[in-house]
Structure formats: structure tokens, C-alpha cells
Amino acid sequence: MIQQAPTQQETFAFGPQELSQKLLRLPHTETSGYWKISFDRLAHKNHHWYIGLSANQEVCYTGTQPFSCQTLLKIIKRYLPQSRREPTRSFLAGLHKTSKEQSLSTVDTIEELIQMNILDLKQLADILRSKILADFELYLSIGAGGAVFVPDESLSTQIPVPGLPIETLLKQTQQRQVQWQRVKQIVPSMNVIPILDTERLEQSELPESQRQWLKGVVRSGKTLNDISVLVAKDVLEIATAFAKFMQAGVIRLDSATQSEPGTVMIIDDSPMVLMQFQRLVTALGHPVVVNQEVEKSIPMISQVKPAIIFIDINMPGISGFELVKQIRQTPEIASIPLVILTGEQKLSNKWRAQWSGCDFLTKPLSMNEINQFQVALQEKLETVMSTASV
Structure with missing residues (x-):
């Protein structure tokens, strides 16, 4: 159960470009729990970002809600490729429905998923890391706001895999930003639809398995961003792959069908x-x-x-x-x-x-x-x- 009344010392404010540095200097907390972060820009939506810290002060989870069976299943559905296949897909859908109707233990749910060979602890650690990095990329650049620490002694026992030090996450986020800068020179946006050049694909030296995969995802008519969700892959991984396909001349990007951006x-x-x-x-x-x-x-x-x-x-x-x-x-x-x-x-x-x-x-x-x-x-x-x- 999440405890209430965080102390005054367990809060901080940050400017538009200061969140990364503030996270590096977080005050030490005596227990596991969440840094509940609010952004001025999203205040009208009552939107928060939760950074879950284990007892040894490592980041073990991030999300818009505290860790629960429902948030776990959403992460599995987004980042675990086998969640797209039957009978796993139907089982997860049923489990998600049950979690809405009654409170399920995350520990018991994880044990059940492991026993059914849907995932193992390494896969759990990998998908949590993917979610955490995606969140760090998104939220670190939103702007000014404030944070308060909400203790939750049960968090460390709910997640049976080690977390990552904040310094490591910030360094990896910075490395990903450098990768994005290179990729964006070829793939300027993820909201574009890839178009396959069938003739050049047949003439290419791509392995047959890669050709079939490419034909399958392009046939869906989805944007690169939607493709990353479709195949349960990280967006940077998909962007990097399609940058190589473009350099090979087998793909072009159709900006005309791009979803309407904001004014x-x-x-x-x-x-x-x-x-x-x-x-x-x-x-x-x-x-x-x-x-x-x-x-x-x-x-x-x-x-x-x-x-x-x-x-x-x-x-x-x-x-x-x-x-x-x-x-x-x-x-x-x-x-x-x-x-x-x-x-x-x-x-x-x-x-x-x-x-x-x-x-x-x-x-x-x-x-x-x-x-x-x-x-x-x-x-x-x-x-x-x-x-x-x-």
C-alpha cells in the first residue's frame, strides 16, 4: 500500500532543462517508492510521471500510474514480441480483463507468466528497461515542474528483477539521442508510411527472412511508429532498421500520408x-x-x-x-x-x-x-x- 504524507525534504522543483540534473542529485530515501513528477505543461490534464525506485535507489519502473498488474500487462503487450501470438495473446487479454474486475497480485501474476513460459526474468528486465528508456526520452524534455517522493515499501518485492542506476539511464538516454540525430538524417519522422520497392527488394542482398518480414510489416500500411508497436520493438530499433532499408534503396517514405500534425x-x-x-x-x-x-x-x-x-x-x-x-x-x-x-x-x-x-x-x-x-x-x-x- 502506498504510504501518505511525504516529508518536505522529499520534494524538488525543476526548470525546463533541469530535470536530468535534479535526478542525478536526488535526496536519499529510506525506503522504496515513487518520485511522482508533475509538469506545468500537463497540469491541466492532471498527468503525472512515476519513477519507481527500489530500496537500493535503482530505477525499477516508470509509468503514468504506480506499478500494478494492469501496468505490467500493458508493458508486456507493448514490448514482448510473443504477446502478439496465440494462445499468449488471448491469455493476456483475459488476464487484463480480470485485473480490471479484481485486484491481482503482481508477484503471483509474474510467477504464473513464468510457469506458462510466456516470459522469464531476463525478458521481464528487458521489457521494463525498454519502457523506462522510452519514458526518459519523452519526459526529460517536456519542461518545468515539480516532484514529490511517495514511499511504497512493497515496490521492491513486486518487481523481482534488478533496476538501473539513474546515472546509467541518463547516460543511455543521451547515447540514444545521439543515435536519433544520425537516424533522423535518413528517417526524419516516425509518423510516415514506408513504401516498398518490390523490384529493388528482389535484387537486393537482404536475407530471405528479412525480405519476408519487410513485406509483412509494409503491407500493413502503418506508420513506422505504429509498426514498432505492431512488432513490439523499440522505436529507435525500428527507425535504425528502416534507415538501413532506405540506404539499400528498397524503401521510400511517404510523407503525403503522414498523420496531420499540430499547427x-x-x-x-x-x-x-x-x-x-x-x-x-x-x-x-x-x-x-x-x-x-x-x-x-x-x-x-x-x-x-x-x-x-x-x-x-x-x-x-x-x-x-x-x-x-x-x-x-x-x-x-x-x-x-x-x-x-x-x-x-x-x-x-x-x-x-x-x-x-x-x-x-x-x-x-x-x-x-x-x-x-x-x-x-x-x-x-x-x-x-x-x-x-x-
């Missing part, structure tokens, strides 16, 4: 900046709304309800930070993610952006900086769009 708004007094920004964002596949009339920003934002807003820091009549304040004071648009744009590399601007609950992006000052700006822009857009459905 991006930019507010700037410079027509040139608006035109350049619109061109860059449109090239990334997002609809754009530009606004040069700063004084009309609030009603326009209320009407458009963009997924994210980029705001110039220096504008006549009203500064970017003053506009941010107005947006945050307007309830129906207060939770929209905001990014401050500036051509100045001032540390004070970055601090003000963080304390305002905003991200920060430096405008390119030369042609040589445009590519770097576009990469940073794409990363921010993907972070926001990935959390829009959270």
Missing part, C-alpha cells in the same frame, strides 16, 4: 523572419500560422489553438516576455508550449525564458547556422507533438 504559430514583427520560419516549419510537415500584429496575438491564439507558439523576444510595443505573461494569464491558452526566439546569445534571456516556463531558441545569424537551427527546431517540435497526446 505551429510564430509571432514576430519581421516579415523576413516570418517568411523564413514558415518555410522551415512547412518543410518539416507542419501547418504554420504567422502573426506580425503583436497586439492581436491573444485573440488569434484563442481562435487557432496552436500546438506550440514561437515568440520573438524584441518587438515594438510589447516584448516577447510581456506577451508570454499575457498568454499565461489567459486560462484557455495558458498551457500552450511557448518558445522564445532571439538573435542574442544572452544568458539572462535563457534564465528569463526558463523562469517564464518557456523554452529558448537562438535565431540563425548566418547561412551556416540555418541547418543547426532547423535541427534544433525539429527536435522541439517533435517533443511537443509527442506530448500532445500524453
